[in-house]
Amino acid sequence: MTLEATCCCKQVSITVSAQPEMNSVCHCTNCKQRTGSAFGISTYFKTDAVLNMSGDTRIYTLWHQEQNHEQKRYFCSSCGTTLYWTISTMPDYIGIAGGCFAASEILEPAYTLNNSNKCQWVSFPSNWQVEE
Numbered sequence: 001m002t003l004e005a006t007c008c009c010k011q012v013s014i015t016v017s018a019q020p021e022m023n024s025v026c027h028c029t030n031c032k033q034r035t036g037s038a039f040g041i042s043t044y045f046k047t048d049a050v051l052n053m054s055g056d057t058r059i060y061t062l063w064h065q066e067q068n069h070e071q072k073r074y075f076c077s078s079c080g081t082t083l084y085w086t087i088s089t090m091p092d093y094i095g096i097a098g099g100c101f102a103a104s105e106i107l108e109p110a111y112t113l114n115n116s117n118k119c120q121w122v123s124f125p126s127n128w129q130v131e132e
């Protein structure tokens with residue numbers, strides 16, 4: 001089984017060989033800004049599950065205040081979509097923007113975090129694990 005995530009203009013893609021190890025919806029301000037949406041879907045895969053990366057990316061580094069770690073974000077040099085990232089505290093994992101798996105549906109997220117910053121009108125299935 002393979003899953004492919006692509007940017008808006010489809011020049012950058014990443015292919016993985018498995019469903020994510022971790023899959024969450026995050027309401028922090030940073031995820032809202034990264035996606036331009038009400039929340040981010042962050043899927044994390046073991047780096048050895050990455051089968052292919054292609055396309056021209058640029059990188060920015062940021063200190064994630066809420067989570068107390070450094071992230072390197074890889075975005076398409078043409079359309080600007082942030083497609084994947086690495087986190088200083090999880091060197092064996094790669095994060096991929098869940099919404100970018102446009103053609104291959106990923107499993108339902110298991111939990112939701114930074115809920116204190118959640119938009120009032122967003123609600124989730126009651127079986128999800130909630131982290132404030």
Ligand SMILES: [Zn+2]
Nearest residue numbers: 007009076079
């Ligand atoms: Zn692009």
Ligand SMILES: [Zn+2]
Nearest residue numbers: 026027028031
């Ligand atoms: Zn977040």
